Amino acid sequence: MKLVYEKDYGVKEFINKNKDIFKEKLLSEAVNVRSKIEEILLIGNIDLLNNANKLTVYIVEEREEELISFAKQEGVVWATHALTLSFKLEWVHAIRRTIWDFFFHYNNFTNQSQEVKEFFNLEKKINDQIDTFLNTFIVSYSDYKDKLIRRQKEMVEDLSVPIIPITPTVCILPLIGSIDSFRTQIIEEKVLIEIGRLRIQTLIMDLSGIAKMEANVIDNLMKIIDGTSMMGCKTTITGLRPEIVREVINLGLSFDKNVETKGTLQQALKDYLIID
Numbered sequence: 001m002k003l004v005y006e007k008d009y010g011v012k013e014f015i016n017k018n019k020d021i022f023k024e025k026l027l028s029e030a031v032n033v034r035s036k037i038e039e040i041l042l043i044g045n046i047d048l049l050n051n052a053n054k055l056t057v058y059i060v061e062e063r064e065e066e067l068i069s070f071a072k073q074e075g076v077v078w079a080t081h082a083l084t085l086s087f088k089l090e091w092v093h094a095i096r097r098t099i100w101d102f103f104f105h106y107n108n109f110t111n112q113s114q115e116v117k118e119f120f121n122l123e124k125k126i127n128d129q130i131d132t133f134l135n136t137f138i139v140s141y142s143d144y145k146d147k148l149i150r151r152q153k154e155m156v157e158d159l160s161v162p163i164i165p166i167t168p169t170v171c172i173l174p175l176i177g178s179i180d181s182f183r184t185q186i187i188e189e190k191v192l193i194e195i196g197r198l199r200i201q202t203l204i205m206d207l208s209g210i211a212k213m214e215a216n217v218i219d220n221l222m223k224i225i226d227g228t229s230m231m232g233c234k235t236t237i238t239g240l241r242p243e244i245v246r247e248v249i250n251l252g253l254s255f256d257k258n259v260e261t262k263g264t265l266q267q268a269l270k271d272y273l274i275i276d
Helices: 011-017 019-029 037-044 048-060 064-080 085-110 116-160 181-198 215-230 242-250 265-270
Strands: 170-176 202-209 234-238 260-262
Touching: 011 019, 011 048, 011 085, 019 048, 019 085, 037 048, 037 064, 048 064, 048 085, 048 116, 064 085, 064 116, 085 116, 170 181, 181 215, 202 265, 215 234, 215 242, 234 265, 260 265
Parallel strands: 170 202, 202 234, 234 260
Antiparallel strands: none
16 A cells, blocks of 8 residues: 655645555554554543544644643543553554654655754654643543542442431441451541531440451550540440450450440440330
């Protein structure tokens, strides 16, 4: 397949008239991405070839504002679908090499003998725009990725510390699964914030879903209970298992006199709700 050129062609028209050759050259430059084009299209509805054409136009025509906007949009899309960043970098560098290859052929067709200064000015314009795209894309990708991580972390924390209101002043905190020092920090922060926000007067902490606690976790839990008391909230502990009670005794610890303990959550609820 031969390149098509007529004397009135500009660079953009030259690339557009030879778009099939441009595509093949681009694909040959992006060896790893080539096999992933269909997969990326299915995952994120991202048409890499069409986007390459769009980016090339922005670069050739020096449409910097649109290039930056496009880079930000691409960054969000790639972060949303957790697409591999290395593929994007390889793809953009392949676009860079393909554009320069077409500039070389265009220069041959036009018989332009560029001065060194003109060449370096052109090199700076083209590469600066591609670098601007890459930098903007990476910042956009990283920022959106960080937002996703924060949202996921908040979601995990909410699931890890599910404070459930049962009356305007009474809430239940059912703790399930293993508890380590990191989780007790989350529990402490969430409990104290929610006591202040919801004006909780009684917190029923159900531990029936916890089979074992390390000594440092028990100590941290005691401090959380003390903190709720400082905020004017009464704590009722339910569902303590024998293994945990023995550990508390062995550590020489005891609950504050204002803390109530009940065998089951149902027993505690009878004090606050009408249960048959």
